[in-house]
Amino acid sequence: MSNIKKPQISERRKFLTNMTHNVGLGLMGGLVWAGYADKAKSSPLTLRPPAALDEEDFLRACIKCGLCAEACVNRSSNIDKETGKPRPSTLKMAKAKDDVTIGTPFFKPQDVPCYMCDDIPCVPVCPTGALNLASVTNAKGDLDFKMMEMGIAVVEPNACIAFWGIQCDACYRVCPLMNEAITLEYGRNERTGKHAFLKPAINMDVCTGCGLCEQACVTEKPAIFIQPREVALGYPGDHYVKGWDKKDQERVVNRDAKDVTTTTKRSEQDVSDYLNEGVDFE
Numbered sequence: 001m002s003n004i005k006k007p008q009i010s011e012r013r014k015f016l017t018n019m020t021h022n023v024g025l026g027l028m029g030g031l032v033w034a035g036y037a038d039k040a041k042s043s044p045l046t047l048r049p050p051a052a053l054d055e056e057d058f059l060r061a062c063i064k065c066g067l068c069a070e071a072c073v074n075r076s077s078n079i080d081k082e083t084g085k086p087r088p089s090t091l092k093m094a095k096a097k098d099d100v101t102i103g104t105p106f107f108k109p110q111d112v113p114c115y116m117c118d119d120i121p122c123v124p125v126c127p128t129g130a131l132n133l134a135s136v137t138n139a140k141g142d143l144d145f146k147m148m149e150m151g152i153a154v155v156e157p158n159a160c161i162a163f164w165g166i167q168c169d170a171c172y173r174v175c176p177l178m179n180e181a182i183t184l185e186y187g188r189n190e191r192t193g194k195h196a197f198l199k200p201a202i203n204m205d206v207c208t209g210c211g212l213c214e215q216a217c218v219t220e221k222p223a224i225f226i227q228p229r230e231v232a233l234g235y236p237g238d239h240y241v242k243g244w245d246k247k248d249q250e251r252v253v254n255r256d257a258k259d260v261t262t263t264t265k266r267s268e269q270d271v272s273d274y275l276n277e278g279v280d281f282e
């Protein structure tokens, strides 16, 4: 006869209750985690390290190893000479509280901007190409911080005191590409008749999005701030395809016919110039 004691009815009931409870908790945990993971997707305003691939490709390539952030915090220019310890790093690896995919590197210029290091130490250490070395290497084969494209500075004219006629050139002076990425545009102040406006203007082709201007801005909420390039330049939406851009055209050529859904039946009538109907051009 077996020595194993069979559970009594009450014990069996307890066992089944516990099991149901645990499975329930597991399912609940799964649901909570799914919701959490969804929430942990990056905000479209996330700024990635220098030379990062486009967001979708970047997320596919980044293995969340943290080598870029480690190189950034330990770069020699970041070591405090008095304490011998590193100061806070530009690049951070996202935690649950951040509005960024967990474990991926990002930076917030208002906390710590990118100092556009000459040797860009965060990029060559990337083992997967999520940070694309070629995109910051010039024709001579040298690393070139001017080729970084982390984002673009955007000025909010209603908040920038230079647009009120107050003299402020904090962003202009701190820019590592002074007079190239940010210029000051002179204008007459009609309100006072005596003073001049010197308004900051961004050169989108030169600005790298380092964020030194955002950190230096004197207004309570920075009137100049960095946005990812596609946001700052106005993302037109997937349904617009540039006929003159071969890469963009490939999106249509490579598209599977089953993915194309047309809900509006094409009219068989002649094209009419309805906007100009009834207009007399004489």
Ligand code: SF4
Residues within 6 Å of the ligand: 049, 050, 071, 072, 073, 075, 090, 091, 113, 114, 115, 116, 117, 120, 121, 122, 123
């Ligand atoms: S280039 Fe910017 S992100 Fe890279 S190591 Fe230097 S400060 Fe950090």
Ligand code: SF4
Residues within 6 Å of the ligand: 061, 062, 063, 064, 065, 066, 067, 068, 069, 104, 105, 125, 126, 127, 128, 129, 130, 131
């Ligand atoms: S080094 Fe490259 S793969 Fe590693 S966390 Fe940074 S971007 Fe991702």
